[in-house]
Amino acid sequence: MIAVISPKGGAGKTTVASNLAVGLAGAAPHGTVLLDLDLQFGDIASALTISPEHWVTDAVQGPAGRDTMVLKSFLSAHSSGLYALCAPESPAMADQVTGDQVAHLVDQLAGLYRFVVIDTSPGLSEHTLAALDKATDLVMVSSMDVPGVRGMRKELDVLRELDMAATKRHLVLNAADPRDGLSLRDVETTLGLAVDVVVPASRTVRLSVNQGAPLLSTNGRDPASKALRKLVGRFAPTPTPTRKRGARHRIGTP
Ligand SMILES: Nc1ncnc2c1ncn2[C@@H]1O[C@H](COP(=O)(O)OP(=O)(O)OP(=O)(O)O)[C@@H](O)[C@H]1O
């Protein structure tokens, strides 16, 4: 159960969560689900170009809470083999979902799928806190600017107070551009933590978001794709390609 969080809006949570989920679906086809817990303004449907027929609100009310077959029928399939449970279309509907319902939903999904990736709203809402309580791993996304890094430091303090010592942390510095005046060392010193993955600021990322096609849907070799693949590898190490039987003997043969 991997929760993707950030204290600030626009840091890249949805971009990171959707790419992580698509990458994990490559390792565990039909074994990965992406849950959009940004219940007011979630945009996983747009990030994946899917048109859901059911939303988180359906999944936490009525029979889906008791029957996992019904819950499964509320998920939307993506071409990568990923399943998604999207945020409701109207922001007003977010109020219908309680923290306890989120906790139960995450438990249900964890019983059905190998990877549950959870996108969240900025900060620590009731829904995010319920997800954090269940998460085995936190992907903490920070922008590379002073307000973003300071916000992350405060969020880390809160997480310490919440006693989440058993939850593994993965720090992602997103949209990093060395010309912006902050160095990696500045960030690590302020946070007192090592940065695990640096995703560069990239036009390719912006294009992929606008096109609704996560970068990791394709086998791109650009630096942002490589960084996002490195994040995926922290959860599902890529198997070393095995040499085809007899391949050695074919080298140099016409
Ligand atoms: N590495 C990057 N390089 C360039 N642009 C990026 C990068 N990562 C994200 N963006 C852009 O930043 C914008 C915000 O990204 P995203 O929606 O993933 O952030 P968010 O944290 O989910 O925002 P919100 O808090 O509103 O949910 C998007 O338009 C996206 O294209």
Ligand SMILES: [Mg+2]
């Ligand atoms: Mg988002």
